[in-house]
Amino acid sequence: MDAIILQILNGLDKGSAYALIALGLTLIFGTLGVVNFAHGALFVIGAFCAVTLNRIFSISFETTDPTKVDFLGNPATIKTTYLEHWFGAGPAAWMTDWSVPLAILMAIPVMLLVGVIMERGLIKHFYKRPHADQILVTFGLAIVLQEIIKFFYGANPIQTAPPDVFIGTMDLGVWLGFEANAIAYPYWRMVYFLFSTVIIGGVFAFLQFTTFGMVVRAGMADRETVGLLGIDIDKRFTITFAIAATVAGLAGVMYTPITPPTYDIGVELLVLSFVVVVVGGMGSLPGAVLAGFLLGIVESFASMNEVKNILPGIDQIIVYLMAIIVILVRPRGLMGRKGVMED
Amino acid sequence: MLGLEKKDFTLLLIVTVMVIFAPFVLNPFPEGTAMAQMFNAGYPDLMQRFAIFGILVIGFNILFGLTGYLSFGHAAFLGAGSYAAVWMFKLLGYDIIPAILLSIAVSGLFSLAVGYVSLRRSGIYFSILTLALAQMMFNMAYSVLGNPSSSYNLTNGETGLQVYNSDPQVLLSATDPNFPHLFGLSMRSETHLLVGNWDFTLNAGYYLSGLFLLLAFYISIRIFRSPFGLMLRAVKSNQQRLNYTGLNTRPYTLMAFVISGMYAGLAGGLLACMDPLAGAERMHWTASGEIVIMSILGGIGTLIGPILGAGFNEYFKNILSKINDSILHEWLSFLPDGFEDIMVTLIHPFVGKGWHLTLGLLFMMVIIFLPGGLVEGGQRIGKLFRRKKADTPSDETPVE
Numbered sequence: 110m111d112a113i114i115l116q117i118l119n120g121l122d123k124g125s126a127y128a129l130i131a132l133g134l135t136l137i138f139g140t141l142g143v144v145n146f147a148h149g150a151l152f153v154i155g156a157f158c159a160v161t162l163n164r165i166f167s168i169s170f171e172t173t174d175p176t177k178v179d180f181l182g183n184p185a186t187i188k189t190t191y192l193e194h195w196f197g198a199g200p201a202a203w204m205t206d207w208s209v210p211l212a213i214l215m216a217i218p219v220m221l222l223v224g225v226i227m228e229r230g231l232i233k234h235f236y237k238r239p240h241a242d243q244i245l246v247t248f249g250l251a252i253v254l255q256e257i258i259k260f261f262y263g264a265n266p267i268q269t270a271p272p273d274v275f276i277g278t279m280d281l282g283v284w285l286g287f288e289a290n291a292i293a294y295p296y297w298r299m300v301y302f303l304f305s306t307v308i309i310g311g312v313f314a315f316l317q318f319t320t321f322g323m324v325v326r327a328g329m330a331d332r333e334t335v336g337l338l339g340i341d342i343d344k345r346f347t348i349t350f351a352i353a354a355t356v357a358g359l360a361g362v363m364y365t366p367i368t369p370p371t372y373d374i375g376v377e378l379l380v381l382s383f384v385v386v387v388v389g390g391m392g393s394l395p396g397a398v399l400a401g402f403l404l405g406i407v408e409s410f411a412s413m414n415e416v417k418n419i420l421p422g423i424d425q426i427i428v429y430l431m432a433i434i435v436i437l438v439r440p441r442g443l444m445g446r447k448g449v450m451e452d
Numbered sequence: 453m454l455g456l457e458k459k460d461f462t463l464l465l466i467v468t469v470m471v472i473f474a475p476f477v478l479n480p481f482p483e484g485t486a487m488a489q490m491f492n493a494g495y496p497d498l499m500q501r502f503a504i505f506g507i508l509v510i511g512f513n514i515l516f517g518l519t520g521y522l523s524f525g526h527a528a529f530l531g532a533g534s535y536a537a538v539w540m541f542k543l544l545g546y547d548i549i550p551a552i553l554l555s556i557a558v559s560g561l562f563s564l565a566v567g568y569v570s571l572r573r574s575g576i577y578f579s580i581l582t583l584a585l586a587q588m589m590f591n592m593a594y595s596v597l598g599n600p601s602s603s604y605n606l607t608n609g610e611t612g613l614q615v616y617n618s619d620p621q622v623l624l625s626a627t628d629p630n631f632p633h634l635f636g637l638s639m640r641s642e643t644h645l646l647v648g649n650w651d652f653t654l655n656a657g658y659y660l661s662g663l664f665l666l667l668a669f670y671i672s673i674r675i676f677r678s679p680f681g682l683m684l685r686a687v688k689s690n691q692q693r694l695n696y697t698g699l700n701t702r703p704y705t706l707m708a709f710v711i712s713g714m715y716a717g718l719a720g721g722l723l724a725c726m727d728p729l730a731g732a733e734r735m736h737w738t739a740s741g742e743i744v745i746m747s748i749l750g751g752i753g754t755l756i757g758p759i760l761g762a763g764f765n766e767y768f769k770n771i772l773s774k775i776n777d778s779i780l781h782e783w784l785s786f787l788p789d790g791f792e793d794i795m796v797t798l799i800h801p802f803v804g805k806g807w808h809l810t811l812g813l814l815f816m817m818v819i820i821f822l823p824g825g826l827v828e829g830g831q832r833i834g835k836l837f838r839r840k841k842a843d844t845p846s847d848e849t850p851v852e
Contacts, residue, residue: 144580256808
């Protein structure tokens with residue numbers, strides 16, 4: 110029993126990342142009808158927002174301290190970060206410690222801007238072009254964005270620590286009535302899961318309970334009619350694209366303490382997110398979220414040693430196998446609607 | 453001639469001449485000069501890649517160019533072909549005939565299976581399905597089937613599959629060269645032609661690949677001009693209408709998929725013949741993306757486009773990755789010093805290790821402004837000249 114709960118928990122954090130990326134993909138796909146191969150790159154941009162903020166916090170200037178000398182006899186130089194200079198030692202230490210959550214504040218405007226520029230500057234011109242062209246141009250963009258990040262940050266993974274409070278594992282088993290240490294779960298993964306549920310809830314609430322969201326949903330269902338009613342649907346869709354970019358970016362920011370980001374993590378996540386979208390059903394937002402968590406959990410069960418002993422390597426292919434089965438049995442995916450992207 | 457129309461036969465003849473004289477044409481600068489080191493492409497390694505990737509993209513073009521189905525997993529068939537060929541080297545010996553035959557057959561079977569599943573859907577779904585299936589094959593080759601300690605180690609994982617002395621090689625005789633060969637002619641054997649300061653290398657492996665390229669090109673012309681090719685074009689222009697007339701299109705698309713998969717297998721087998729080593733990274737989906745890039749650069753749906761695209765991509769990849777800061781300084785030395793440094797800093801991200809960035813940008817530019825690729829670019833320039841000369845609107849049908 111405790112092993113099962115542990116695997117479900119392990120699947121949740123990966124599932125959260127899948128669900129967040131797939132949610133953004135589906136939003137873009139449902140509104141603009143564009144398959145965004147650059148969505149993985151948006152996740153990476155978000156992740157590197159966290160890295161950048163961390164670096165900004167550690168920018169420092171040097172002062173000489175005449176009362177002390179270093180080992181050569183010269184006056185010692187002391188490095189002080191600007192952060193410390195401006196805010197004092199206490200707040201500066203706190204801000205450095207909390208740099209990953211603080212990066213969210215930085216990532217939101219950055220991602221919104223990136224999203225708007227991408228949509229207005231490039232993708233807008235591809236609405237009338239065939240799907241193949243849309244895939245190809247976003248694929249090209251993904252390469253370019255990825256290479257730009259590689260140019261500035263190099264190809265090696267960059268460690269970014271979560272706040273000290275969240276380092277270590279929580280003993281969930283005790284709370285649920287198991288023995289101590291039966292279910293140990295890292296704090297940050299729990300934070301990531303809660304964070305993603307908040308974001309997913311926020312996106313759904315935004316679409317469900319605001320007038321803007323209503324128009325977007327109407328546009329997803331029947332774009333032409335909404336346009337005929339005198340609503341500038343393109344403008345709303347631009348903002349929707351920016352929101353989807355932000356969701357991917359935030360998923361990236363919070364993911365940095367789990368896996369140190371490299372310039373190409375987006376590529377792997379993107380392929381899996383496509384699978385998630387297909388399994389969930391193209392154009393279905395709840396489907397994307399459901400399939401994201403489902404595949405994350407299935408993947409984590411498949412990587413149990415008990416399963417791997419019977420079917421070696423199943424953890425590497427289970428996600429794809431599920432996608433194939435779903436496509437063959439339910440071509441529209443788990444929650445796909447009739448008439449949405451039938452081909 | 454050869455069952456071709458005059459126009460197509462001329463095209464085939466041009467490609468034949470290109471293949472035969474490539475070692476000379478691609479070596480325009482004398483040996484030992486700086487220009488030769490930078491721009492000469494007439495060495496066997498690179499020319500083999502031109503020919504082999506040409507075959508690969510010609511095959512991809514039969515699928516994407518004719519039917520419009522965009523496969524994002526073609527590199528998996530290339531990889532499968534390579535593995536099959538290396539296994540033949542390991543089991544039978546270095547004769548390339550069984551290796552190439554098996555690699556085509558294996559890739560054909562794989563593409564039949566992948567095509568059967570993924571052709572149930574079209575459009576975006578198809579692209580994503582091929583992507584997922586190819587990535588699954590990559591994962592299996594990389595981890596499950598590549599675990600050296602397990603009993604079903606088919607791919608040797610990260611190390612890559614290669615031939616060891618302890619392998620059976622049952623058909624190996626003492627006189628055979630210790631390298632892939634055709635009837636004793638090693639793929640590595642080459643003749644140097646020294647003309648003045650020029651050193652031209654005529655390599656057996658390159659000419660074999662070139663021969664296969666011509667064969668592949670000829671078959672692709674025949675397919676383009678056949679009723680079958682016409683049917684594939686009909687699928688591209690309006691599949692729904694075909695379905696309404698009571699025609700089942702899937703056998704046709706599946707056939708096209710398998711043919712292009714076999715082309716990829718042939719390319720993979722040839723890659724293994726030139727260098728008897730196969731690694732899983734050949735199957736990664738970014739490699740599939742590169743195939744797509746090559747075919748788009750050249751011009752999709754045209755006959756000559758794939759060869760141009762593959763050559764262009766390989767050549768510029770080669771040059772761009774060779775340029776470094778000191779070469780840039782040398783080139784820009786005519787500029788004032790400060791300005792020179794600025795220019796070098798500006799260009800630096802785009803060359804050397806950053807060649808991916810340049811190709812990515814170029815690829816985007818081509819898709820945005822020139823969806824027909826190099827072939828369309830050539831046609832536009834040609835049209836421009838003709839209008840200037842004759843001042844009459846030309847009603848030329850597009851070259852295919």
